[in-house]
Amino acid sequence: MAACKSIVDYEDVLKTRSALPRGFRAGSVALTFHPRELPGDKLYRMNLSLIELSDGKGVAAGVFTRNAFPGAPVLLCRERIDGPSIRGILVNNKVANVCAPGGFDDACRITESLAAAAGGKSEEWLYASTGVIGWKLPVPEIDASLPTLIKSLQAESALPAARGIMTTDRFPKIRSVPAGEATVLGIAKGAGMIEPNMATMLAFIMTDADLSREELSRALGEVVEDSFNAVSVDGDQSTSDMCILLSSRRSPAPAYGDFVEALRQVCTGLARDIVRNGEGTSHVIEVAVSGARCREEARGFAKAVVNSPLVKTAIYGNDPNIGRLVSSLGDYAGNNGIPLDGKALSIRLGGELIFSGGEFRISPELETRLSSYLEKKSFSPELKGYPEHDETVLIEIDLQSGTGSSRVWGSDLSYEYIRENAEYRS
Amino acid sequence: MAACKSIVDYEDVLKTRSALPRGFRAGSVALTFHPRELPGDKLYRMNLSLIELSDGKGVAAGVFTRNAFPGAPVLLCRERIDGPSIRGILVNNKVANVCAPGGFDDACRITESLAAAAGGKSEEWLYASTGVIGWKLPVPEIDASLPTLIKSLQAESALPAARGIMTTDRFPKIRSVPAGEATVLGIAKGAGMIEPNMATMLAFIMTDADLSREELSRALGEVVEDSFNAVSVDGDQSTSDMCILLSSRRSPAPAYGDFVEALRQVCTGLARDIVRNGEGTSHVIEVAVSGARCREEARGFAKAVVNSPLVKTAIYGNDPNIGRLVSSLGDYAGNNGIPLDGKALSIRLGGELIFSGGEFRISPELETRLSSYLEKKSFSPELKGYPEHDETVLIEIDLQSGTGSSRVWGSDLSYEYIRENAEYRS
Numbered sequence: 001m002a003a004c005k006s007i008v009d010y011e012d013v014l015k016t017r018s019a020l021p022r023g024f025r026a027g028s029v030a031l032t033f034h035p036r037e038l039p040g041d042k043l044y045r046m047n048l049s050l051i052e053l054s055d056g057k058g059v060a061a062g063v064f065t066r067n068a069f070p071g072a073p074v075l076l077c078r079e080r081i082d083g084p085s086i087r088g089i090l091v092n093n094k095v096a097n098v099c100a101p102g103g104f105d106d107a108c109r110i111t112e113s114l115a116a117a118a119g120g121k122s123e124e125w126l127y128a129s130t131g132v133i134g135w136k137l138p139v140p141e142i143d144a145s146l147p148t149l150i151k152s153l154q155a156e157s158a159l160p161a162a163r164g165i166m167t168t169d170r171f172p173k174i175r176s177v178p179a180g181e182a183t184v185l186g187i188a189k190g191a192g193m194i195e196p197n198m199a200t201m202l203a204f205i206m207t208d209a210d211l212s213r214e215e216l217s218r219a220l221g222e223v224v225e226d227s228f229n230a231v232s233v234d235g236d237q238s239t240s241d242m243c244i245l246l247s248s249r250r251s252p253a254p255a256y257g258d259f260v261e262a263l264r265q266v267c268t269g270l271a272r273d274i275v276r277n278g279e280g281t282s283h284v285i286e287v288a289v290s291g292a293r294c295r296e297e298a299r300g301f302a303k304a305v306v307n308s309p310l311v312k313t314a315i316y317g318n319d320p321n322i323g324r325l326v327s328s329l330g331d332y333a334g335n336n337g338i339p340l341d342g343k344a345l346s347i348r349l350g351g352e353l354i355f356s357g358g359e360f361r362i363s364p365e366l367e368t369r370l371s372s373y374l375e376k377k378s379f380s381p382e383l384k385g386y387p388e389h390d391e392t393v394l395i396e397i398d399l400q401s402g403t404g405s406s407r408v409w410g411s412d413l414s415y416e417y418i419r420e421n422a423e424y425r426s
Numbered sequence: 427m428a429a430c431k432s433i434v435d436y437e438d439v440l441k442t443r444s445a446l447p448r449g450f451r452a453g454s455v456a457l458t459f460h461p462r463e464l465p466g467d468k469l470y471r472m473n474l475s476l477i478e479l480s481d482g483k484g485v486a487a488g489v490f491t492r493n494a495f496p497g498a499p500v501l502l503c504r505e506r507i508d509g510p511s512i513r514g515i516l517v518n519n520k521v522a523n524v525c526a527p528g529g530f531d532d533a534c535r536i537t538e539s540l541a542a543a544a545g546g547k548s549e550e551w552l553y554a555s556t557g558v559i560g561w562k563l564p565v566p567e568i569d570a571s572l573p574t575l576i577k578s579l580q581a582e583s584a585l586p587a588a589r590g591i592m593t594t595d596r597f598p599k600i601r602s603v604p605a606g607e608a609t610v611l612g613i614a615k616g617a618g619m620i621e622p623n624m625a626t627m628l629a630f631i632m633t634d635a636d637l638s639r640e641e642l643s644r645a646l647g648e649v650v651e652d653s654f655n656a657v658s659v660d661g662d663q664s665t666s667d668m669c670i671l672l673s674s675r676r677s678p679a680p681a682y683g684d685f686v687e688a689l690r691q692v693c694t695g696l697a698r699d700i701v702r703n704g705e706g707t708s709h710v711i712e713v714a715v716s717g718a719r720c721r722e723e724a725r726g727f728a729k730a731v732v733n734s735p736l737v738k739t740a741i742y743g744n745d746p747n748i749g750r751l752v753s754s755l756g757d758y759a760g761n762n763g764i765p766l767d768g769k770a771l772s773i774r775l776g777g778e779l780i781f782s783g784g785e786f787r788i789s790p791e792l793e794t795r796l797s798s799y800l801e802k803k804s805f806s807p808e809l810k811g812y813p814e815h816d817e818t819v820l821i822e823i824d825l826q827s828g829t830g831s832s833r834v835w836g837s838d839l840s841y842e843y844i845r846e847n848a849e850y851r852s
Binding site for chain 2: 101238335
């Protein structure tokens with residue numbers, strides 16, 4: 001897909017992608033509250049978003065964080081997702097509802113209010129949260145907002161919900177791909193704290209394809225590894241990551257393989273959007289490792305490179321400090337007891353061979369070319385904040401010790417990352 | 427040790443610590459060169475430092491990086507360190523001599539020139555380097571500087587060498603502890619790229635205690651785990667980390683246990699100095715994990731917390747974003763398949779209980795106290811750059827699932843870290 005030239009173009013692109021599959025309605029409202037854990041009386045804004053299966057019934061599948069302290073929403077969704085009928089999912093930002101006193105009960109109570117207002121049983125409603133860990137949900141404010149939220153539901157566009165689930169995201173993220181007579185549409189939020197060893201910050205994927213819960217679950221399992229699990233912004237896997245796939249079953253299912261392919265495109269697109277929208281991302285880094293002994297090892301090397309603070313800051317500074325690439329590979333191999341043949345290893349940056357035969361291949365001319373390559377791949381100031389482009393800093397590593405390969409995406413480490421994360425709650 | 431009140435005090439402190447043990451001479455000179463890998467003709471400064479056993483003989487022991495791509499100096503030192511007689515160690519900064527074409531031969535050739543000028547055989551000389559990975563050593567410039575370097579040797583103070591080995595360090599690091607009639611004195615450099623899973627950036631420890639090579643080696647092995655291996659600045663283990671212990675054997679050895687204790691104090695002191703001097707360090711973070719199933723697991727949890735970019739940036743911002751602590755623990759447990767009982771876990775920040783029974787214990791009053799605790803623990807602007815103080819942000823984690831414990835030190839993640847590392851080579 002060609003890069004858009006301006007933010008206006010991107011808004012147009014979003015519109016073309018936002019048509020909801022048959023059988024879905026979505027909406028979003030905002031509320032304000034004061035966290036009871038904080039001194040003072042400063043008000044904070046929270047968005048409440050809702051995706052509803054308009055027939056009141058559907059099926060769902062999900063993958064969830066492997067973090068050992070999952071938030072109350074993850075516990076609740078894991079409990080309910082295999083139910084025979086799912087009515088939809090409620091999503092709030094600003095408060096993650098993780099390890100907050102009474103957090104699980106609060107989430108259940110809110111789905112009871114939702115069921116009373118929107119129909120169905122409370123256990124047919126899922127609930128996802130993202131935001132500050134430790135704060136309690138503002139239950140009265142949320143309850144009071146539910147009627148307006150339900151009124152906001154419409155069957156046309158996923159855009160209000162895609163905007164509503166954002167936290168520090170720069171832009172809403174929507175991907176849509178047809179699958180026979182059906183559609184696969186996904187929205188996602190995610191910026192900092194992304195290392196989906198299994199999952200994805202928050203991603204909600206809707207389809208009208210008439211597939212069973214088991215088929216949805218299998219398809220999701222097939223695509224997460226190379227999509228959401230292949231991106232890494234800061235190496236932390238959050239307490240609340242989840243990817244939920246909902247089906248209204250209102251349209252004939254395409255061939256299973258065609259559905260998986262459409263789902264893969266949606267998930268890969270969203271995963272890359274998330275990296276491009278990372279807090280303070282100036283360069284997107286793409287690391288392709290081949291020749292590892294197995295796929296997991298290739299993934300490990302690729303993540304070691306893409307998560308190294310020293311590699312990330314060098315790329316941020318448009319500095320082809322290629323020594324740090326080798327150092328991060330050596331660090332990972334050494335710490336994990338993986339034999340590595342330095343003489344066989346080759347590394348390319350932007351397609352240029354920089355390391356082979358155990359030695360760096362650098363020269364003043366190459367150094368100049370690599371610097372200008374990195375500059376070209378950074379966001380230009382006038383496009384700063386503009387999410388969609390195809391530019392990545394490409395690092396190719398061939399270990400020549402097997403057939404395992406893996407490709408991951410990550411972001412550089414910038415001043416903006418520090419600012420966002422030092423001041424996130426204020 | 428009480429914190430010094432100003433930089434003037436610290437210079438005085440350094441003087442009281444800098445007296446070389448018997449049988450040692452040390453010195454340092456500067457040279458300039460243009461890296462052949464870079465375009466243009468900009469000159470870079472390199473310091474060349476030398477520690478010499480003035481009798482021309484001594485013994486040595488060392489621990490080295492586990493990085494799978496060790497630099498030429500690490501390969502050279504590993505080869506020579508067990509030799510029957512060691513004459514000293516040459517150290518350059520600015521160029522790490524890692525994977526540079528012909529780098530190992532270059533290092534050998536320089537020690538040949540050194541042997542010719544200062545005496546002994548080339549294989550009795552060790553050689554350490556730190557700096558940019560990938561660049562070649564400027565051999566002619568180094569050779570030309572050796573006579574001046576040898577003239578600079580003196581038997582009084584380790585301070586010129588301690589200054590000479592610095593790169594982005596804020597201040598020289600020297601620790602000295604008596605051991606019976608002998609002395610243990612260490613100097614170290616290290617700032618970014620510190621994750622000594624085994625070793626320490628560069629640390630050179632000198633003693634006159636009459637101990638055998640085997641005893642030195644055993645003593646060093648006993649102390650590195652809780653000193654150099656317990657600090658972490660950015661999670662990367664460099665290609666060049668090493669800690670070398672040299673003895674002139676000129677003074678009677680104390681009881682072995684007394685020697686180990688003195689060595690432990692020197693190594694722990696240097697390790698903490700390194701964190702305090704980390705690139706852009708504003709807070710020193712101390713994480714004490716207890717109740718793990720074993721010591722390694724405790725170390726793993728402690729490092730997961732101290733290396734989490736999200737924890738580091740929150741502490742930099744004086745933001746008690748305690749949710750991120752729990753998230754990083756959960757991330758580590760989840761990714762490593764370690765069972766963790768959230769109900770049993772307790773976490774204290776600055777001595778205050780913030781998490782127990784599976785829930786956060788926070789209130790507006792506690793939030794205010796924690797913010798002011800973090801502010802108090804940051805460097806005040808007037809002391810910025812001043813290395814020695816006893817302040818740490820203390821995070822205590824009790825997992826209550828065993829008797830394993832570990833204590834690590836790390837630094838926060840600041841704008842200065844990004845600046846240093848984005849612009850390191852320029």
